[in-house]
Amino acid sequence: MDPRTSAQDVMRCDLCETAVVQMHCDTCLVNLCTACVGKHMISDESKDHKVVKFQSRKSTPLYPGCTTHNKERCKMFCKQCDIPVCISCIESNRHLGHELSKILRVLDEKKDIFIKERNELNDTVYPTYQDIASDVQNRMSQLEKEYGDLSTAITKHGEDWHREIDKLVKKLKAEVDEMKNTQLQTLQKHLDEINKTMSDIKDEINSTETAIDTNDMSKLFSVTSKVHIYKNLPHKIVPSLPKFISGKIQGEELSKMFGTLSSSSLTSDKHGYSMKTTQKPPEAGSSPPVKQLLDEPETVTIIDTGYEYLFHVACLSDEEIWTSGGDSMMKLFSINQGSLLKSITTKSGNMPFDIAVTKSGDLVYTDYNDRTVNIVKNEKIEEVIRLQNWRPRGVCNTSSGDLLVIMYSDDYKQTKVVCYSGSTEKQTIQLDDKGKYKGKPLYSSGHYNRYITENRNLDICVSDNRAKAVVVVNQAGKLRFRYTGHTPDPKNKPFYPVGITTDSQSHILTADSYNDCVHIIYQDGHFLRYIDCGLSEPQGLCIDTNDNLFVAQFKNKKVKEIKYLQ
Structure with a gap:
């Protein structure tokens, strides 16, 4: 029920508590129906009741009561004494010679x-x-x-x-x-x-x-x-053995030879910040620069992750990516050097079913077996969401800082998308609301891979590989379109969407594992082109701020960085 039209939101009279409010006493701040106005006026005849139409409430000034003369209202203000005064105060000559002003002006x-x-x-x-x-x-x-x-x-x-x-x-x-x-x-x-x-x-x-x-x-x-x-x-030959004369290991000398750390410090500069100046915000709906698709996408970097099977990749920045695979370890790699920077083990020891990075740079992962969504802050794992009768699968961070989680029911008969603000559920998206499919599930059931992302235009995009479709709904959860592949695919195998991401042009990109490629889809659902670049069973996808695509490849354990926009 819409709260704006709900009968529960109609204002009722404060006296009879049944009739609809039509009047308001600005003196007593009481809502009244027309029948109760007279009753209210005689309830306290010592007050100067100012009854007005409800729409005009607060139009009558409520003068303060005088602290010296009981039941009198102060309509003047003494600037020397810095207090409101009533007519009796003025007549008493206590404020003689003082500068007085109307209290309304003050x-x-x-x-x-x-x-x-x-x-x-x-x-x-x-x-x-x-x-x-x-x-x-x-x-x-x-x-x-x-x-x-x-x-x-x-x-x-x-x-x-x-x-x-x-x-x-x-x-x-x-x-x-x-x-x-x-x-x-x-x-x-x-x-x-x-x-x-x-x-x-x-x-x-x-x-x-x-x-x-x-x-x-x-x-x-x-x-x-x-x-x-x-x-x-004969002469006796006696061998003489060499001796190993080991160098002495002196702790301090060894430390100097290896290298030492300079001291760290924290300084406080009270002049380090300046007050923000008022500037006009950028125009709403401003679009990013238009970028054209390259004729031939090109591989920029290849990073060997060392997993037995590689599933997911998420951009922390333009220099670093998080990855996860078929074990409990999540690894952070330098993109330029291809080196491992750090690794984090899931709290439960289970394999993460999906990973994402928040706007503040924290790692988020879903734990399917533990029924939780967790966040890693300063290498400490905090449980954000714990589900009952449902298990989380794909996760992504929205432009507003919320989390979108796609999940299955324990019996695998239902699938839904839930939006969370922190651990609070804000929205559930599960059923179609129009046409011949009205009331039918938007997403297929069963224990299959499903990944989720948010487009620049705030559409919610889900890769549903059992349905062999990308399902796109708007911010309100209304179905916009289903993309079911483009024939013929590079290897002419069934469309099998897994990882999904979007770029600054609102293109939707999804990994097609069976056909060893990535589909680029326009925001209205039209197919644009394939990216293959020698991909092998692509799984997870992410895009950095420069629109470089990172592809996690399942069996060869490598992440490919691909440039596909000019």
Whole structure:
């Protein structure tokens, strides 16, 4: 029921509480019906009742009562005493010679001052504090990034040291092996010579025994003794092992050699902010610069995420992206360097079913098995939404800072989109409201992938891969159109939409996993073109502020950055 037309909103008389209000007593601030006016007038004859039509309420000035003369109203104001005064006060000569003004004039002057102060608070002071809060938030985000960069630099320097130490260890071990092999070869040669001599001695023993046993004098005299030769023993070869003389590890010296941190500081500058000047806001509905589609989209960057399976990507900034895959880890990568900056594990240890980034730069993820939507602030995970009988799937942040969550019922028979402000449910979108499908579900049922985003024109766009459609409703939840693919697709397979995002031109982009491409759809639902760029099973999508497209590829675990607008 519309509250503006609801009977519950009709104003009732404060006396009889049944008849509709028609009059108002400006003196007593009481709402009255015409039948109760007389009753009210005689209820307190000491007051000067000012009864007017309800539409003209507050038109009669309510003069303040005098603190000195009971039941008298003050219509003048003493500027010296800075108090309202009544006629009796003036006649008593207590304010003789004082400058008096009509209290209504003083009231108007005070209202003028309050109006100026209110306008100043609205136009300059409050917006200034908004800017200061935004500046502090930005500084905090920048601080997080810079400290992350600092930690990354230290880690990289440590890795460089490890590499150099590994090289040194490898070199020393190679030298050890070379020394060992040289000495073993020398000893082996010496051993071979000894074995040869031992064989010769055996032969000499056999010859001697033959001579002893023979009676043949000629053979006996032909044997020559070599005992004197074998009694000259060979030199003894004793190897000398090298010693490893380790350098002493001095904690302080090592720290200086590795590197040290300078001290950090926080300073307070009371002149650091200036009051915001009043400026005309930009014209409502101002459009971004028109950008044309490139004839050939081009791959700018490829980032290897290291997941077994990669599902989602979300832009934190034009320099950093969040990713998630088939485990509980969410990873933040530098776009330019392709390096891992930090990683966060979900609170429950479950795989996140979708991720998004809020306007303030916080990471949001859905936990399907835990029935929760969570936000990561300063690496601490806070539960924002906990569902009963429903499970969250896709999530996105809106231009107003709300969260849109698409969810299934526990029996998989229902699917709906819910808008949340914090943890408060603001809106539910579930059923069609027009045509032959009026009262029918907007989204298919079952445990299938569904992702969600908000367009620049505030349309809510859902990729429903069981229905093989992109379902777009306006801000009020009214169906605008369904996009069911464009034939023929690049591989002529069924349209299978998964990740979805939008750009500054209000184009809708959805990943088509079966056809290894991304569809670009105009805001009215017309197909514009495909992006393929060698994509392999694209899943999650996001776009940065420069309209660069980031595509999470399922099996090859890589995020591709693609430029497709001029």
